[in-house]
Amino acid sequence: MxxxxxxxxxxxxxxxxxxxxxxxxxxxxxxxAEYILPTPWQVLQKLWELREPLLFVHLPATMGITGLGLLISLVFGILLAVFMDMNPTAERALYPLIVASQTIPTMAIAPLFVLWFGYSIWSKVLAAILITFFPVTITIHDGLRSTKREMEEYMETCGASRWEIFWKLKVPWAIPSFFSAVRMAVPISVIGAAIGEWLGAQSGLGYFSKRMMTQLDGAGVFAPIVLLSAAAMLVVWVVGKLEKHFVTWRKEL
CATH class of the missing domain: 1.20.5 (Single alpha-helices involved in coiled-coils or other helix-helix interfaces)
Structure with missing residues (x-):
C-alpha cells in the first residue's frame, strides 16, 4: 500500500x-503570435538551435555568478545567524536591518551595482547576494533556535558548556534548516543573477534573453529562461539527495 x-x-x-x-x-x-508567446515545441527547437552558445558560454556565466553569490550568502548568513543566536542583544539590533534589506527592490538597486562595479561579475554577484542573504540567515537562525529548552537545560545540568551545547545540540538540530535554506536560496539566487545580467552584462542567460527580446524572438527569450529553470531544479535535486544522505535521522514522508 x-x-x-x-x-x-x-x-x-x-x-x-x-x-x-x-x-x-x-x-x-x-x-x-510567436513573438508574444511561443509554443513549448518552438522553445525546444530554439534550445537545440542555440545549444552551443547557451550551454557552453551563457549557462556557465550565469551559474558561476549564482554559485559565487550563493556561497557568499551562505557563509555570511551562517556567521550572522550564529552571532544572533549567541547574542540576543545583537539579534534585537540586527533583525530589523535584515528584514529591511529584503524590502529593497532588486530591480531598483541593481543599476547602482552596475554603476559602481561596471559590467564585472561583482555587480551581478551583489544582486544575487541581496536577494538570497535574508532567507538564508533567517532560516538558519530559526533552526538554531528550534532546539527545545528542556534539552538545553538538561545539558546544562550535566555540566555542558555553552559551546558544547551549541556544537552537540544546536548544530545537529539546525542541519535540516541549513539544507532547507540552500534549497530555497538556489532558485532566488538564480533570479538575482539573471536580474543583474538583464540590467548590465556581456554574457549570461539573462543577457541573452534580453538580446533576443530586442529582436522580437519570443522562442529566443524563453529558451534561456527554460534552461535556467532546468539548471536550478537540477541543483535543488542534488541538494535534496545530499540532505537525505547526511540527515539520516529525519523521518521520510
Whole structure:
C-alpha cells in the first residue's frame, strides 16, 4: 500500500508538468503570435538551435555568478545567524536591518551595482547576494533556535558548556534548516543573477534573453529562461539527495 502511494506521488509531478505544458501550448496556439508567446515545441527547437552558445558560454556565466553569490550568502548568513543566536542583544539590533534589506527592490538597486562595479561579475554577484542573504540567515537562525529548552537545560545540568551545547545540540538540530535554506536560496539566487545580467552584462542567460527580446524572438527569450529553470531544479535535486544522505535521522514522508 505504501509502495503504491510512493509511486503515485512520484508520478504526480510529471502529470502536473504535462498539464502545464498542454495549457501553455493551448494558450500559445490561441494567441498565434510567436513573438508574444511561443509554443513549448518552438522553445525546444530554439534550445537545440542555440545549444552551443547557451550551454557552453551563457549557462556557465550565469551559474558561476549564482554559485559565487550563493556561497557568499551562505557563509555570511551562517556567521550572522550564529552571532544572533549567541547574542540576543545583537539579534534585537540586527533583525530589523535584515528584514529591511529584503524590502529593497532588486530591480531598483541593481543599476547602482552596475554603476559602481561596471559590467564585472561583482555587480551581478551583489544582486544575487541581496536577494538570497535574508532567507538564508533567517532560516538558519530559526533552526538554531528550534532546539527545545528542556534539552538545553538538561545539558546544562550535566555540566555542558555553552559551546558544547551549541556544537552537540544546536548544530545537529539546525542541519535540516541549513539544507532547507540552500534549497530555497538556489532558485532566488538564480533570479538575482539573471536580474543583474538583464540590467548590465556581456554574457549570461539573462543577457541573452534580453538580446533576443530586442529582436522580437519570443522562442529566443524563453529558451534561456527554460534552461535556467532546468539548471536550478537540477541543483535543488542534488541538494535534496545530499540532505537525505547526511540527515539520516529525519523521518521520510
Amino acid at each position: 505504501k509502495r503504491d502511494k510512493k509511486k503515485s506521488s512520484k508520478g504526480l509531478p510529471c502529470l502536473v508538468i504535462l498539464g502545464f505544458l498542454l495549457i501553455w501550448q493551448g494558450i500559445a496556439m490561441w494567441i498565434g
